[in-house]
Amino acid sequence: MAGMDTVWVALALSLKVAGLATVLAALSGVATGFVLARGRFPGRDVLDTLLTLPMVLPPTVLGYYLLVLLGRQGALGGWLQAQWGINLIFSWQGAVIAAAVVAFPLVFKPARAAFEAVDGQLEQAAQVLGISRLAVFFRITLPLAWRGILAGILLAFARALGEFGATLMVAGSIPGKTQTLSIAVYEAVQAGQDDVANLLVGVISAVCICVLLAAGYLAPGRVAQR
Template sequence: MNPEAWVALALSLKVAAWATAINLLLGTAMGFALARWRFPGRELLDALLTLPMVLPPTVLGYYLLVLLGKRGWLGGWLHEQLGITLIFSWQGAVVAASVVAFPLVLKSARAAFENVDPQLERAARVLGLSEAAVFMRVSLPMAWRGILAGVLLAFARALGEFGATLMVAGSIPGQTQTLSIAVYEAVQAGQDASANTLVLITSLSCIAVLLSARWLAPQRSAA
C-alpha cells in the first residue's frame, strides 16, 4: 500500500475518532434531555437535529459552508476573534463528520433512555441521590447498550463521510483528503489500482467497526 493511502487512513481515523467523541457527549446529553424533559417544540427540535440523516450531503455541506465560511456568522466570528479558520482544514472535516453522524447517536441514546424504567430513577431520588448521581448510577448504566450501538454506527458513518467533508474541507493530500475522498480522486484520475486498494481498506475498516460492536456488547454485559 502506498504512503498516501496510509496517510488517508490515519486522517480518516483521526477525523472519525474526534467526531465520535464529540457526538458521544452531545448526542448522549441531548438524547437524555429529549427522553426525560417535556417542553413545547420537543418533537420539532428532535426533527431538526435528525435532519442531517436525510439531507443530501451536498446540501448539508452547503449549509456548513454558509455557517463556517469567513462570511458566515460563526465562521466570521471565529476568524476575527480567535483566528480560527475551519474551512479547508481537518478540523472542518471533523465538524462535517460530526454533524452527519450526530443523529445516529441522538436517536439511539433517546431510545435507550426512554427504555429505562422511570420508577428506578424515582427510587434512587427517594434514597437521597442527586440528579447527577441518578444519571451516572442508574440511567446511564441501564442505557449503555443503545448508546454504544449508536456510537459505533456514528464512527462507521464518520469514517465513510464524503459529500459534506469534500465541500467543507476540500481534498488536500495529507491534510484533508480522507479515504472516501482519496477513492474519488483516484477514480477521477483513472488510477484503478489505487482506487481498488483504498476501497478495500475502507471496507475492511468498516467491517472491523461492525465486528467490534458485536464483540464489545457481550464483553460489557458479562462484566
C-alpha cells in the first residue's frame, strides 16, 4: 500500500521538526527565563505577558501572525527573501519555527520560575570566591534550576510533536515535506484511509509514551544528584 510509506516519512519529519523546534525553544526559553528572573527593568511584566501569549492564543491565530510576519509581504519574510533568498512559508523550516513559537512558553515559564527559586546569595557567594558571572551561571544557577527547566523542555517537545494548527497555516500539508504526523492523521481520516490513520495514531501514541517514560527516568532525584 502506497499510503503506509507516508507514516514513516511523517514520523521522521515529525521527529526532525519537533527536535529542532525544542532546541530553539529551549535555548531561547532558558535565556529569556533567566533575564526575566534576574533582570529589573521597566516593562518586565508586559514582556512576560507577550512571551506567554503563544500558550493561550488559538494556534490558527498564531499561525496567521506568523504568516503575516514571515510571508513575502511580511516585515521579516520580505527581508529574508530580498537579502538571502530564503522563503520559510510552505517549508519544513517554517514548520520548525511554528512549532518552536508554540512550544517556547512551555520552556520559558518553568525556566523563569526555576531561576527565581535559586537563592541569589549562592550566586553572590560564588562571585566573592572569584568566579565570573558567566561561570557562576553554568556552575551554580543552571545546575540548581535544571530540574524545573528539564520538565519544561520535555513538555515543549511533546507540544511541538503534537503541533497542528500553526504548522498547517505556515507550512501547509505537503506529503514528505511538511506533512507531520499530527497533520497526516487528519489527512488520512479525511481521505477515509482508516488503516493508515490507525497506524499513525499507534505510532504517535508510542512516541508519546516513550517521552513520558524518559521524563519519569530523568525527573526528580536522579537529576538533582548531579
